[in-house]
Amino acid sequence: MNPSPSPPHTNLQLLGQFRLEFNSEPVPLCGNAQRLMAFIGLRRGVCRSEVAQTLWPDATETHARGSLRTALWYLSNNSHELELVHCTRESLTLGHGVRVDAHTMARTALDIVRDSGPLYADPLLIGLLDRGDLLPEWDDNWVVLEREWLRRLRLQALDTLAERLARHNMPALAVEAALASIRIEPLRENPHRAAVSAHLAEGNMIEALKHYEAFRHLLRTELGAAPSPWFTRTLPLKRR
CATH class of the missing domain: 1.25.40.10 (Tetratricopeptide repeat domain)
Structure with missing residues (x-):
């Protein structure tokens, strides 16, 4: 009987440099998506308003929330169907199985x-x-x-x-x-x-x-x- 394959896993490296990997293969992200992933990765869970204010402190609230939505869209479209971030109306949490x-x-x-x-x-x-x-x-x-x-x-x-x-x-x-x-x-x-x-x-x-x-x-x-x-x-x- 053949052994079952290892389950896929996602690693978020923040020590030394930023690197996101899925099954040891790099997942490319743009600058704002990297910052968003790093922030949520460190905090594990945070409310949307705090993320927007922290990552875009010089923008108006409307523009900051718009930048956040753009970064989240980028994450969802460049993550090989992985749930890197779990989104609700008010909060963002690190996706299940993402190791930091x-x-x-x-x-x-x-x-x-x-x-x-x-x-x-x-x-x-x-x-x-x-x-x-x-x-x-x-x-x-x-x-x-x-x-x-x-x-x-x-x-x-x-x-x-x-x-x-x-x-x-x-x-x-x-x-x-x-x-x-x-x-x-x-x-x-x-x-x-x-x-x-x-x-x-x-x-x-x-x-x-x-x-x-x-x-x-x-x-x-x-x-x-x-x-x-x-x-x-x-x-x-x-x-x-």
Whole structure:
């Protein structure tokens, strides 16, 4: 008996860039349709008036609602008969079965921060949290606010993950989590401390000291500052 085919699925990528896929094939959308899809994708459900006012803030209410109707028409005619957006007279909600990568990342990060999710000894978990920023080329106010919230959440999750991995005697993965956090914001001390601690847990004193020295040089060059005394005292050798 042949196995049944996998059900079709739709992915909305908002991290790193905008991309809509149906069964791994791209679905092309114009600019306003992309903005509409991204807004509803992030909010899941929203009233029509809020969408119109947010996406077309400089237009009159009549023109904004007209632009919204045009974008919705474009979506419905360029989506391979998919229901990307479910429309009612007053509200718009994300179509059933549309998966949004930003939601997956946020849910995973929140589970880690709350210490409620399983601890996967798998680099794929770190890779999920190390995705790009939310729509980095977009400068709409609603995108900027969501982008900053997700960035802070990712940083907190990666720092927490690095600590949890170190506690569970997985220093190599702890280093990977710390480095992922450093790639996002290299001047924060917490992930550098986590990386140094993980190197020391592996018995790799040389790498720990090299990492500390690189961070010390970065702080001095960029901010004219030095690592905290607490960080320095964690090292096995007396600092000059």
